[in-house]
Amino acid sequence: MDGSRILSQATAHAVAFLKGLAHRDVGATARAGELRDSLERSLPELGTRAEQVLDELVHDVEGGIVASTGPRFFGWVMGGALPVALAADWLTSTWDQNAAVYATSPAEALIEEVTGGWLKELLGLPPQASFAFVTGCQMAHTTALAAARHRLLSDRDWNVETKGQAGAPPLRILTSEDRHASINRAVRLLGLGTDAIEPLSCDEKGRIQLAALEDALQKSPSRPTVLCLQAGELNTGAYDRFRQACTIAHAARAWVHVDGAFGLWAAASEKYRHLTDGVELADSWAADGHKWLNVPYDSGFVFVADPAAHQAVFAEQTGHASPTASGAQDTRNQMDWNPEWSRRGRAVPVYAAIRTLGRSGIAEIVERNCAHATRLVNEIGNLPGAEILAEPIINQGLVRFRAANSDHDGDHDAHTDRVIARIQSDGVAWFGPVTWCGKRAMRISLSNWRTTDADIDLTVASIKAALAHCDWVQGSPPGF
Numbered sequence: 063m064d065g066s067r068i069l070s071q072a073t074a075h076a077v078a079f080l081k082g083l084a085h086r087d088v089g090a091t092a093r094a095g096e097l098r099d100s101l102e103r104s105l106p107e108l109g110t111r112a113e114q115v116l117d118e119l120v121h122d123v124e125g126g127i128v129a130s131t132g133p134r135f136f137g138w139v140m141g142g143a144l145p146v147a148l149a150a151d152w153l154t155s156t157w158d159q160n161a162a163v164y165a166t167s168p169a170e171a172l173i174e175e176v177t178g179g180w181l182k183e184l185l186g187l188p189p190q191a192s193f194a195f196v197t198g199c200q201m202a203h204t205t206a207l208a209a210a211r212h213r214l215l216s217d218r219d220w221n222v223e224t225k226g227q228a229g230a231p232p233l234r235i236l237t238s239e240d241r242h243a244s245i246n247r248a249v250r251l252l253g254l255g256t257d258a259i260e261p262l263s264c265d266e267k268g269r270i271q272l273a274a275l276e277d278a279l280q281k282s283p284s285r286p287t288v289l290c291l292q293a294g295e296l297n298t299g300a301y302d303r304f305r306q307a308c309t310i311a312h313a314a315r316a317w318v319h320v321d322g323a324f325g326l327w328a329a330a331s332e333k334y335r336h337l338t339d340g341v342e343l344a345d346s347w348a349a350d351g352h353k354w355l356n357v358p359y360d361s362g363f364v365f366v367a368d369p370a371a372h373q374a375v376f377a378e379q380t381g382h383a384s385p386t387a388s389g390a391q392d393t394r395n396q397m398d399w400n401p402e403w404s405r406r407g408r409a410v411p412v413y414a415a416i417r418t419l420g421r422s423g424i425a426e427i428v429e430r431n432c433a434h435a436t437r438l439v440n441e442i443g444n445l446p447g448a449e450i451l452a453e454p455i456i457n458q459g460l461v462r463f464r465a466a467n468s469d470h471d472g473d474h475d476a477h478t479d480r481v482i483a484r485i486q487s488d489g490v491a492w493f494g495p496v497t498w499c500g501k502r503a504m505r506i507s508l509s510n511w512r513t514t515d516a517d518i519d520l521t522v523a524s525i526k527a528a529l530a531h532c533d534w535v536q537g538s539p540p541g542f
């Protein structure tokens with residue numbers, strides 16, 4: 063009844079998975095139809111033994127598990143769960159606390175309070191900023207933009223929480239033409255409409271052009287405006303010039319939000335901190351734990367320099383925010399800052415990861431990943447037919463593969479896709495394709511604590527083999 067048998071069984075499965083992680087195919091090996099055949103069963107009328115359910119679950123999903131938590135997954139931006147963060151996540155589920163308010167779990171509330179403070183210190187943010195632990199950067203953007211909307215409209219005598227948006231002064235979102243699409247989704251979700259987005263042109267380093275920012279602000283000086291900057295652009299890792307951009311935007315009474323999903327973690331490293339210079343001048347920030355902090359999904363953070371604007375979005379005026387049954391006056395009710403009501407205690411793995419690594423351990427992961435990204439991009443760039451499109455500023459870079467005997471971009475695009483497909487099917491490492499500045503490219507992203515020099519060696523050898531194979535069959539369609 064205490065569940066010890068099934069939990070031991072789950073532990074055995076988990077340990078076996080983690081032990082095999084570095085040796086399994088990195089990508090999924092089963093097709094959707096095969097997975098459906100394994101998993102699809104008619105709705106059971108009668109129950110099945112728990113041990114059997116668990117064994118069969120592990121068996122049935124096998125080919126559909128991507129080793130993105132392993133050392134040679136270089137797609138998108140993904141971390142891998144640190145063992146201590148995973149263990150703390152198990153405990154979070156075991157305790158099964160509702161992290162809605164202080165009264166439902168004083169421990170969870172205090173863990174959030176402490177961890178929120180640590181995060182602000184690590185990321186170089188103002189100590190008075192409010193914060194919330196959300197599912198990821200997507201919800202962090204949504205929360206931050208809701209706080210921005212509150213402040214910008216209430217400064218114009220419009221209470222958007224009571225009156226809604228119809229009839230309110232229309233907001234404008236100034237942001238990079240190379241922004242992450244989660245900004246668009248936050249804008250849509252808040253009902254601001256993507257027509258409110260005015261993309262600003264970027265320089266060759268992927269940073270917003272300050273002259274374009276000044277022009278846009280001058281054109282409609284009275285329009286309530288949010289400027290979204292980036293600490294770490296997805297393809298190049300570019301950082302905006304926060305100090306200058308914040309000064310310009312604040313002179314026009316604009317709110318500045320920073321997408322720092324992974325790149326804000328550069329602030330934890332002495333070597334890379336300069337990239338975030340002036341970031342503390344912004345009004346809100348979004349970052350992820352499930353990327354560079356290497357905690358399990360779902361782990362995102364939002365910080366707001368104006369706690370009153372943040373709280374105005376979520377805090378009910380009707381009672382729960384008042385002192386709880388414990389009588390504690392100085393405690394924090396998470397749902398006054400979070401979009402969710404009931405939820406898991408998602409700060410627990412973050413607390414465990416930060417305590418285990420310390421600032422120096424986090425900096426070591428950041429610096430090792432950045433060094434490996436540079437090495438990988440340069441070693442790929444030295445292979446015949448390969449071309450570097452973006453050398454890493456931090457942990458992200460781009461390469462492409464040129465078709466032999468052709469001057470046509472279309473041929474290079476097709477060849478790049480072929481090489482990527484071959485690397486994926488070899489199973490040693492995994493990269494994804496992207497179209498960047500009109501060219502097909504392979505994105506290289508490193509944010510996993512597990513990646514070692516030996517993994518980079520194995521990866522380069524696999525890319526070399528894939529290139530040799532594709533040169534040999536050049537001209538045939540992808541999908542071999």
Ligand SMILES: Cc1ncc(COP(=O)(O)O)c(C=O)c1O
Pocket residue numbers: 138139197198199200201242244294295296321322323324350362
């Ligand atoms: C720059 C950037 N912003 C936002 C996001 C969205 O983050 P999440 O998937 O945690 O919601 C990502 C995800 O890769 C990202 O790279």
